[in-house]
Amino acid sequence: SSTDQVAFFNEDMEKRLLRQDKIVKVLREVIEGKDTESFYLEFQPKLDLMKDKIIGFEALARLRIENLGQVAPDEFIALAEEKLLIYDVGNHILLRACDFLKRLQDEGFHETSVAVNISGIQLLREDFVENLQQKLFSSEKVKKPLEFEVTETVLLDHFSQINETLEAIKKMDIAISLDDFGTGYSSFSRLAELHIDTIKIDRFFIDKISHTAEKDLIISDVISMAHKIGLSVVAEGVEDERQKAYLQKYGCDIIQGYLLSKPLPEESAINFLRRYESD
Ligand code: C2E
Numbered sequence: 001s002s003t004d005q006v007a008f009f010n011e012d013m014e015k016r017l018l019r020q021d022k023i024v025k026v027l028r029e030v031i032e033g034k035d036t037e038s039f040y041l042e043f044q045p046k047l048d049l050m051k052d053k054i055i056g057f058e059a060l061a062r063l064r065i066e067n068l069g070q071v072a073p074d075e076f077i078a079l080a081e082e083k084l085l086i087y088d089v090g091n092h093i094l095l096r097a098c099d100f101l102k103r104l105q106d107e108g109f110h111e112t113s114v115a116v117n118i119s120g121i122q123l124l125r126e127d128f129v130e131n132l133q134q135k136l137f138s139s140e141k142v143k144k145p146l147e148f149e150v151t152e153t154v155l156l157d158h159f160s161q162i163n164e165t166l167e168a169i170k171k172m173d174i175a176i177s178l179d180d181f182g183t184g185y186s187s188f189s190r191l192a193e194l195h196i197d198t199i200k201i202d203r204f205f206i207d208k209i210s211h212t213a214e215k216d217l218i219i220s221d222v223i224s225m226a227h228k229i230g231l232s233v234v235a236e237g238v239e240d241e242r243q244k245a246y247l248q249k250y251g252c253d254i255i256q257g258y259l260l261s262k263p264l265p266e267e268s269a270i271n272f273l274r275r276y277e278s279d
């Protein structure tokens with residue numbers, strides 16, 4: 001009956017709200033430094049195909065909450081955005097990523113970079129750059145080589161504002177990579193105007209390599225066009241040798257994905273790097 005449905009709906013809704021409340025509460029405690037356990041970063045290596053060298057890592061946010069288990073970043077980042085916690089969460093992520101950079105440098109890896117995902121909401125905030133310069137850089141906690149990954153959609157919706165911000169970021173000597181490339185609607189003429197260094201081809205397209213005849217794939221064209229306008233190309237979500245071979249053949253610069261490694265906890269990431277260097 002319809003009353004049953006309403007009851008179901010309410011129960012579901014209540015569960016969802018309780019879950020959200022719990023996540024938000026934990027995020028607040030993380031930001032305030034009261035909870036140092038639930039939130040952490042993992043690091044996924046990026047391989048330079050030409051040099052056969054690990055050139056850096058992407059930092060990926062992780063949240064593990066008692067009774068809820070592992071909460072996916074897609075869920076808690078979206079929630080942080082909705083509750084306007086993303087600025088503080090984003091700063092926290094950046095500082096933690098810089099702790100890892102410091103660790104890399106202490107281990108002698110001075111050229112290994114760390115890439116941090118930046119939410120479009122963070123980028124759109126007027127004082128994003130000022131905050132970076134004043135709060136973060138002046139504290140000397142921010143290390144380099146640092147890279148930001150920003151998604152294609154936000155860039156295209158607010159082109160000139162975002163592009164100005166990107167220019168200012170580049171002046172701070174931070175590299176910029178356009179994440180999830182291909183899922184939006186960027187044209188190459190627009191891309192050429194953007195203050196970015198790299199495009200990161202979305203996993204969706206990399207996956208196609210395994211199921212599509214080589215002649216029907218357009219990734220090779222994307223790679224050569226990107227190179228023509230001076231951008232380097234990263235392929236994300238590379239899972240098998242066939243994909244790697246295709247990408248290598250067509251001059252993709254960098255690959256990332258389970259074929260090489262899943263995102264790793266700090267200690268394992270350092271060990272991975274050591275092992276790769278010694279082989
Ligand atoms: P993304 O930036 O596109 O990150 C790539 C996602 O693909 C990651 O999922 C990664 O673990 C996963 N992945 C990597 N290699 C493979 C592969 O070979 N196969 C498959 N199937 N998946 C692979 P994750 O860690 O769950 O992150 C999901 C999304 O959450 C990220 O997508 C990003 O948009 C967001 N996110 C994660 N960490 C942060 C963060 O620190 N800040 C912000 N703003 N967003 C973040």
Ligand code: CA
Pocket residue numbers: 058117149179
């Ligand atoms: Ca990313």
Ligand code: CA
Pocket residue numbers: 179180200202203236
């Ligand atoms: Ca991506």
Ligand code: CA
Pocket residue numbers: 180
């Ligand atoms: Ca993605």
